Amino acid sequence: MTSKRLATTTAAAFLLVGLGASSALALTESTVTGELKLIDTQYGKVLADSDGNALYVWEKDSAGTSACADDKCVAAWPAALADDKQEADSAVTGKLGHIDSAQAPTKGKQQLTINDQPLYYFSKDDAAGDVKGHGLAPAGAGTTWYLVGADGERLAVKASAGGAGSDAGKDKDAGQTADKPKGGVDAGAEGVTDNNTTLIAVGGGVAALGAAALGYSVIRRRRGSAA
Secondary structure, rough: OOEEEEEEHHHHHHHHHHHHHHHHHHOEEEEEEEEEEEEEEEOEEEEEOOOOOOOOOOOOEOOEOOOOOHHHHHHHOEEOOOOOOOOEOOOOOOEEEEEOOOOOOHHEEEEOOOOOOOEEEOOOOOOOOOOOOOOOOOOOOOOOOEOOOOOOHHHHHHOOOOOOOOOEEEEEOOEOOOOOOOOOOOOOOOOOOOOEEEEEOOOOOEEEOOOOOOOOOOEEEEOOOEE
16 A cells, blocks of 8 residues: 555544635635735736635636526636725736626626626635636637736646646546646545545545544555555
8 A cells, every 4th residue: 555544633633624724715606806916826927816816717708798607607617706996906907897797696796807808716726826727628619718817818728837737637527627636636525445434535635534433533645655
């Protein structure tokens, strides 16, 4: 085996708290952006909200019109909502505006735009600085999602020279493309061991909750280490 097991109640408790915090950060519904700014990513500087959450545009949209209105799209790509008086860092040079939201949960509210392109969050970006949605194409050509730069222009899907990223891989859940580390485990994924212990993936490790155990077991996977 290539995994090393470490059992500790205290460490598991911290991991479970971390799981709750990570879920809270998931952008699963439309949010008011606050003052816009730029954040550094493997694709260069990209447009983000006041908390550093990346914002996206969709190739399928037309100027001033959102095509993301069906339930599946809304769940994955909630609208970025405009403030009453939208502000942005001076480094953001694209033209900001807003349109009536086309998404049912935010009907009657204003979706933020840049250069007349509606802006969105990606629900699988779990923390500030995540850019997992860049380059996803749910239905092939013409439906790609992009990050944008300070001027509101779409950024190339390939990571910039010297960056930490790479071209997108496959996201089986959304039928789209997304980066995924080799041997990685999806956060929140569950499994069952031979002794009926439920495993919940938390970041790079796995928290195991034994139904009959008073403590928790934490399995930390270390590549190349002995069991």
